[in-house]
Amino acid sequence: MPANHQNKTKVVILGAGFIADIHAESFHRFVPEAEVIAVYARDPVKAEAFARRHHIAFWYDDLERAIHEAGADVVDVCLPNFLHCQAVLTAARAGKHVIVEKPLCMSLEEADAMIAACRQAGRLLMYAEELCFAPKYERVRQLVQEGALGRIFQLRQCEKHSGPHSPWFYDVEQSGGGVLMDMGCHGLAWFRWMLGRQTQPVSVSAHLQTGLRHAQRTRGEENSVVIVTFANGVLGVVENSWAKPGGMDDRVEVYGDGGVVYADLFIGNSALTYSEKGYGYALEKAGTTQGWTFTICEEAFNQGYPQELRHFIQCVQQGTTPLVTGEDGKAVLELLLAAYASAGLGRPISLPFQPKVNKPVDLWLTPPPS
Structure with a gap:
């Protein structure tokens, strides 16, 4: 039975690329408990086109406004990797539950900050591993x-x-x-x-x-x-x-x-x-x-995208811990x-291995002395 419109969990998607398309399609086709109400992209032309393509009511080219003004319960992060941490911290401060595409972020320090922010806000953080x-x-x-x-x-x-x-x-x-x-x-x-x-x-x-x-x-x-x-x-x-x-x-x-x-x-x-x-x-x-x-x-x-997204929405609605968490993403x-x-x-x-590095590839391109 389709979920009652009034009881649907509202979602804002951050990103308007390939993976955001898959997430939007998955929500629309397979997750009746959720409704995508807004999308954000750095390029306003892409944001508007994405919203029209997926019949989404609102589009933004400002990250803060998208998270704070759209009225979403869940922030779905489908942005380039270097923006994951900023998006999750912003969402946590706004009191939103967050699901973030792989990889979690660029450093272990960012991972710790993201996990801590969501925990402090009392909000769920799921690492989106569709496999x-x-x-x-x-x-x-x-x-x-x-x-x-x-x-x-x-x-x-x-x-x-x-x-x-x-x-x-x-x-x-x-x-x-x-x-x-x-x-x-x-x-x-x-x-x-x-x-x-x-x-x-x-x-x-x-x-x-x-x-x-x-x-x-x-x-x-x-x-x-x-x-x-x-x-x-x-x-x-x-x-x-x-x-x-x-x-x-x-x-x-x-x-x-x-x-x-x-x-x-x-x-x-x-x-x-x-x-x-x-x-x-x-x-x-x-x-x-x-x-x-x-x-x-x-x-x-x-590929498991609808299943992971529906699982997270159900976790939000039921107050349960996702099967794949921010800690898993950090690992x-x-x-x-x-x-x-x-x-x-x-x-x-x-292992364990906890280097200080700005981005993982630096450990290969400019390795430290052995």
Whole structure:
């Protein structure tokens, strides 16, 4: 049943680019509990065009006015990375709940300030990691929790395409880095989601490449391989690229001593699974799922954006803690920082790792003395 208009949680979207479009569409199509009432963009032409395209009542080119005057309950931050901290602090001071797109921010100091501001204001802060809500990947996590794959020893996540959709991604002053900041954060967050927050990462090793497809546009890394070692011995391998022609790839692999699963976010609606034990809600059905099977998930919107946004709106309405928090975003940022430092120094970085740096990519472009 559609939510009563009077009881809907009101949302202002900050940003008018690609990801803001996805958020607006997700709210309109899949989150009946919410209503997007305003949008902000630095460019007034883009703000007005976005509002018209998505049938949004108000548009702003002033951040403070958008947050204070629109009358929203929730601020949805879809801005370039270097503006995340300012937007969250402003929203918290105005008494708004906040959901912020990845990566959380540019430094651990900014992360601490954002978390503290929302806590002091008594408002929720959610880190928008859609892979924690993607239906197919959640079906994979359920397989692991059921024990279908035995003891897990390696995770792998890959996200690759030929380059970002907005120019600011290529400017490391605005983005903080290259493909790692853009997409590597997804894999690192997914590892923590799969293994649980209690499973601590102990070291990070990374190799970064640049000068591939976008040498004239960015100083940031265009291709990356990062290996995270966890305290329980599990290895997490995340591969990302802005240099892969032929469209978007997003896939995960999970290896256990009793099975393996491969899931591609954009191809088909099942995850290719091999389980020696079998899986299922009833043990008597497990025999039918032994060996190779196609594990089906219920899909609404493959990448998980509607699910994460609806989850946050429900948290706001019910006063509950989001599944993915600002603290989770900070933990992912620490892994990103360690990856850049590893690539810059040419050696693994032990955790915890808390460098003082203006933007993560500096640890690679101008590494400190070893």
